[in-house]
Amino acid sequence: MSGPVVSRRREVGNGSARSLLTTLLGEFVLPTNHPVWTSTLVDVLALCGVEEKAARQALARTAAEGWLRSDRVGRRVRWTLTDPGRRLLAEGAGRIYGFGSGAHEWDGRWLVVLVSVPETMRDLRHKLRTRLTWAGFGSPTAGVWITPHLSAEADAKLILDELDLSSQAMSYLAHYGALGSERAMVERAWNLTEVGARYQEFVDRFSDMAPSTPDEVLVAQTVLVHEWRRFPFLDPQLPAELLPPKWSGTTATTLFNDLHVRWRTRAQDRWSEMVPD
Structure with missing residues (x-):
């Protein structure tokens, strides 16, 4: 069987069950590499609005793609990341957390x-x-x-x-030479207006979010990372001098980093509580 692959549709599409499952695997399973029961993944996906049938189908399809392997313990099933799955998730984590709009030095x-x-x-x-x-x-x-x-x-x-x-x-x-305009070339090459609007939607959605209960924090952290992991595939990460003024990507990057740190410990604690031995 061929190894798992990263699907652009999964990265930039809507909140499908498989896409949300990938977020959970990268954010909570990858750091510990502990096996996780089907019931735990189904329960957490349910908190995120995914029905049980869709959650189980997402698990089966993700395993079929080579990201997970299953072990049966009595009547229960637990899941472990495959080596290729760990590698791809680690690459994705590096891309997500090392990403920052407009934060790149450039020699022209x-x-x-x-x-x-x-x-x-x-x-x-x-x-x-x-x-x-x-x-x-x-x-x-x-x-x-x-x-x-x-x-x-x-x-x-x-x-x-x-x-x-x-x-x-x-x-x-x-x-770039003397003819025409470098900024006009950038505007023709990329739809920065659309990308900027997506960033602003992210800011509007999360800037006032204030989860309080453990479940709310777990869901907030999951959705935060899930929404953010699309941007490395949407944003060409142009140097600051090529971006429009008051670029919303800069605000969104700061917001993501702040919230991820603020919610991380409580979200991880709640995840650990939901992953019984």
Whole structure:
């Protein structure tokens, strides 16, 4: 069986049972690596509004994808992260907690990738666009992909190799020239208005949230991380000088970090209470 994979739909989609389960696994199961009973996961997902049937289906599908393995103890079943599942969740945790909008130093250089796919090859064009966008690239004009993150060239090469497009591509590093406007190029390459609106929705939702009971804190922490883990896939993480003024991503980043620290201990304590030996 092939190893587990990260699905963009799971990362940026709505609060599906499988997506919420992934959040629980990364936030609470990964740090301890203790086996967890089906009943515990079902109960916590229920607190988050997931029905039991959907929760059990999410467990089965996540296991089928290679993230979890099950052990039967009498009539009960407990779940343990597989080694590939732990690795992917650890990579995801690093991406989530190391992410911060506008917090990147930049030397002014761009990585530019040139690659064209005929319009008749619509499926291949869609795959290329989806995967380069997911990797943080923007396209100011057809066949041209840009990013201020020079290290992303390795990601681009991997994508192009897998799509059998490397032989048709070119890449180079460059400073923006005298023609046109660098900011206008950024506006064509990325829809920062939409990303900024998503950040503002996050701020509006969580800035006044004040959970009090242990269950409320557990749910608040879960939903906080669940909503935040979408942003590394939505935000190209441009340097501050390329962002619009009063960028809501900066406010959202500060809010996430503050709330995550504020709720973490109480949420972990409540999780531990719900994970019996």
